[in-house]
Amino acid sequence: xxxxxxxxxxxxxxxxxxxxxxxxxxxxxxxxxxxxxxxxxxxxxxxxxxxxxxxxxxxxxxxxxxxxxxxxxxxxxxxxxxxxxxxxxxxxxxxxxxxxxxxxxxxxxxxxxxxxx
Numbered sequence: 152x153x154x155x156x157x158x159x160x161x162x163x164x165x166x167x168x169x170x171x172x173x174x175x176x177x178x179x180x181x182x183x184x185x186x187x188x189x190x191x192x193x194x195x196x197x198x199x200x201x202x203x204x205x206x207x208x209x210x211x212x213x214x215x216x217x218x219x220x221x222x223x224x225x226x227x228x229x230x231x232x233x234x235x236x237x238x239x240x241x242x243x244x245x246x247x248x249x250x251x252x253x254x255x256x257x258x259x260x261x262x263x264x265x266x267x268x
Contacts, residue, residue: 178208194259
């Protein structure tokens with residue numbers, strides 16, 4: 152996402168999807184792979200639809216993007232990888248405006264993945 156578009160989207164959203172504080176607290180990729188009870192530590196959702204992304208773990212990539220692994224609840228529920236850039240770039244058209252299509256649930260608390268399936 153180019154810098155100008157990022158600034159515009161953040162102003163419309165009112166907060167960053169992934170602030171530095173949260174980045175530093177996320178479990179690294181594959182760190183919960185062998186855990187009996189994986190935990191969702193972060194939740195993204197579409198306020199204009201029914202998609203939800205529950206983050207189990209993630210880390211910054213060499214290109215500056217952030218890769219997540221978690222439970223995606225869209226057309227069906229499945230575990231998989233997704234990227235911060237995909238979530239940030241998604242918009243929904245409302246009249247003459249393109250609004251951010253994905254938000255971070257700022258009230259979400261850690262939850263066992265088994266309770267979300």
